Amino acid sequence: MKLVIAIIQDKDSQRFSNALIRENIRATKLASTGGFLRSGNTTFFIGIEDERVEDVLTIIKENCKSREQLVSPISSLGGNADSYIPYPVEVQVGGATVFVLPIEQYFQF
Amino acid sequence: MKLVIAIIQDKDSQRFSNALIRENIRATKLASTGGFLRSGNTTFFIGIEDERVEDVLTIIKENCKSREQLVSPISSLGGNADSYIPYPVEVQVGGATVFVLPIEQYFQF
């Protein structure tokens, strides 16, 4: 068994959670903030058999990879024409920080 | 020293917390959700000497074991007589997921 601790940006945490359920992998979720990732994120604790760690990592990569996204600037109603950016801008979204920890004992009571 | 991470269903977490205090075992609590356990649960971080890990596991078993409980169905006021279940039903309550992790260093500042 390993304990996978995955810190997932809020934007991806619901999708990641759904993917775990589809694969019948149990996780415990804790609300967290900060770190590499922009403000809101969720910390997942996942106890998993050694031979399935790779599966968990694949699910994270498929659902939570950091990527750029085009965001349309909010239209500057009544704003200064000089400061108005008329084209969409790229922002970084998603991303995950993952620790795989050794476990000495694991119990389900 | 070990780090015991115990995920305890909300129904049992206060009782477990009290038991730890009686045994003079310190724990840090984090609000968590999901996993094996039904919705609300609490994640306890317990730093403990190797020779007391067994004590902590016993306290968890005594206070947080998954068990069945009879629940009386809510009376179906004005409901369809055909769909009314007139006898109590068994539901699973309690339960704990426990990880015992090795520690390389432990400090109290």
Added chain:
Amino acid sequence: MKLVIAIIQDKDSQRFSNALIRENIRATKLASTGGFLRSGNTTFFIGIEDERVEDVLTIIKENCKSREQLVSPISSLGGNADSYIPYPVEVQVGGATVFVLPIEQYFQF
């Protein structure tokens, strides 16, 4: 890589957080309660290269050490003159509990 789990009393957590940012060390924060430390505290997860663990411990010691502080008692308006303590009292503030955990794998996606 190591995973440093630091449980920091609320009184010191903002200062600690700022110190980590100054040193360019990323941390994830989780709200927590109880333990050694008085009521509110914050649990920091810090993934860090082996050779910088000592730096993190130094930052914790410098910002979060348990110490005594003089606190003026709240004036007992209309209270019993016999029970009024007319001098400041020393209370314990700050403090940190720190676990350094081994990591088998670390990823940033």
